[in-house]
């Protein structure tokens with residue numbers, strides 16, 4: 001047994017590569033379920049809703065699983081909303097985040113009976129109020145407040161600082177809650193914040209919550225009583241040597257701060273639910289040893305898994321069948337014509353051409369950020385469930401890449 005592959009096993013991965021080809025994303029249903037249960041169990045007995053952040057991985061089958069567990073969803077576009085509905089999710093359990101909601105998106109969400117809009121600016125309040133009035137509805141809203149705390153994460157995925165584009169400045173929040181209360185087609189039901197992603201400490205969450213709770217209490221004093229508090233997503237996972245807090249500790253710290261307040265707690269985890277439930281399976285095409293560096297060229301690339309190129313993110317790379325040979329330091333790279341196209345730098349591996357590799361912790365922001373760069377069709381996806389391999393997305397067909405394009409007329 002190759003423990004480094006867990007929860008996957010070598011024989012199944014070889015079978016998947018043979019049948020579905022590589023690169024291929026492979027997800028484990030049991031891990032998805034266990035990750036969801038960790039949150040749900042930790043919150044047992046307390047009013048809560050876990051709203052899976054769809055952007056982390058929007059595959060229909062994954063949404064369907066979470067909907068089946070009773071999850072709600074955090075979405076940021078009409079496309080994500082339609083996906084959730086197509087997968088069997090309920091609109092009433094969806095929160096709609098994002099700084100740039102278009103009119104058609106707001107109207108569609110209202111018509112579907114969206115659970116809550118997480119409003120990120122003053123003009124958005126007016127826009128939602130006007131569109132809800134046109135439809136003769138009241139729109140459920142919460143304000144996404146920017147608590148101005150440092151999440152201590154990569155600058156591209158930190159969202160809770162003043163300098164970020166997200167949310168309403170903390171000092172404007174009271175004024176905007178009063179405004180929302182005065183707009184007849186809005187129903188103010190909550191408060192929301194999201195400070196960043198891949199956080200490995202509890203402190204920034206607690207600091208943000210502290211600031212949000214001060215607002216909640218100040219609002220209550222003015223007679224604006226909120227039903228829910230949404231603390232966003234952001235709990236990190238272990239890619240390399242990170243030691244993120246266990247879900248129970250994270251939830252306990254939040255509960256302790258919430259105290260006796262009768263607020264439903266919403267969380268929007270993405271990565272913590274799907275990240276370690278998926279791998280990207282790839283095959284070594286060529287080995288190209290060099291004077292300076294050794295390159296292992298694999299058939300997955302930055303278009304399949306963008307995180308290393310974009311954030312210098314580290315993903316473990318594990319041979320499906322470890323070789324009994326002296327390891328060499330490899331640059332594991334893809335076929336895309338960019339120096340930034342790498343999956344891992346300086347990896348000690350014993351490799352031969354044709355070897356299968358598992359790129360680990362690729363369940364979150366892997367497939368969802370993939371592209372067709374270099375006219376590469378997107379990877380296939382399969383899910384392991386009850387000992388069976390279930391295809392959940394076929395490899396993109398080449399002709400589909402230009403299906404929506406037109407040649408110029410003569």
Ligand code: LLP
Nearest residue numbers: 053097194197198233234268269270271365
């Ligand atoms: N809620 C909101 C409003 C968000 O913006 C996000 C993520 C989440 C929830 C989920 O955060 P999570 O629990 O997954 O950390 N592409 C980057 C991550 C970008 C996260 C954007 N927002 C990456 O690959 O690391």
